Amino acid sequence: MIELAFWILTLLMIGSAVAVVLLRDIFRAALLLILCFFAVAGIYITLNADFLAAVQVLIYAGAIGILLIFAIMLTRNLKEGSPFNKLNVPALLISLLVLATIVGVVVSTEWTTVTEASNAVTMPIDESTTTYVAKALFDSESGFVLPFEIASVLLLAALIGAIVLVRDRR
Secondary structure, three states: OHHHHHHHHHHHHHHHHHHHHHOOOHHHHHHHHHHHHHHHHHHHHHOOOHHHHHHHHHHHHHHHHHHHHHHHHHOOOOOOOOOOOOOHHHHHHHHHHHHHHHHHHHHHOOOOOOOOOOOOOOOOOOOOOHHHHHHHHHOOOOOOHHHHHHHHHHHHHHHHHHHHHHOOOO
């Protein structure tokens, strides 16, 4: 039953992601992107990653999705979008380069399981993941407190930079 739900959610996620790229109506594309975010959260639930599913729904489907909807609704030309699409070929080349890089990294990486890694946190399969995620992130010896804080400062700087760029110059 869980496998069937996983595959249904996977097909829903892939279908909505493809529709986001192919649709000309930007508002419907944003709604399908939110559907894709919910499908990813459902996949996390089928994988017993309840913390990641909650974060996916709260941050991506909730905050980012609503932010996209507001940004689309505040633009003037909702139906036509941006008429300047002269960068199709460079965008295709860059995306193919990124795809080749990702495939190269996936193929050349020596993958280990969670139990084989030296500093991994072991956990039972049918238990809530919140405690274990917190222990892996914020452990004083092998945690990621400093990178977590650096990422938060970087996001804050990006937010302030975006506000400075779009504010009215009057």
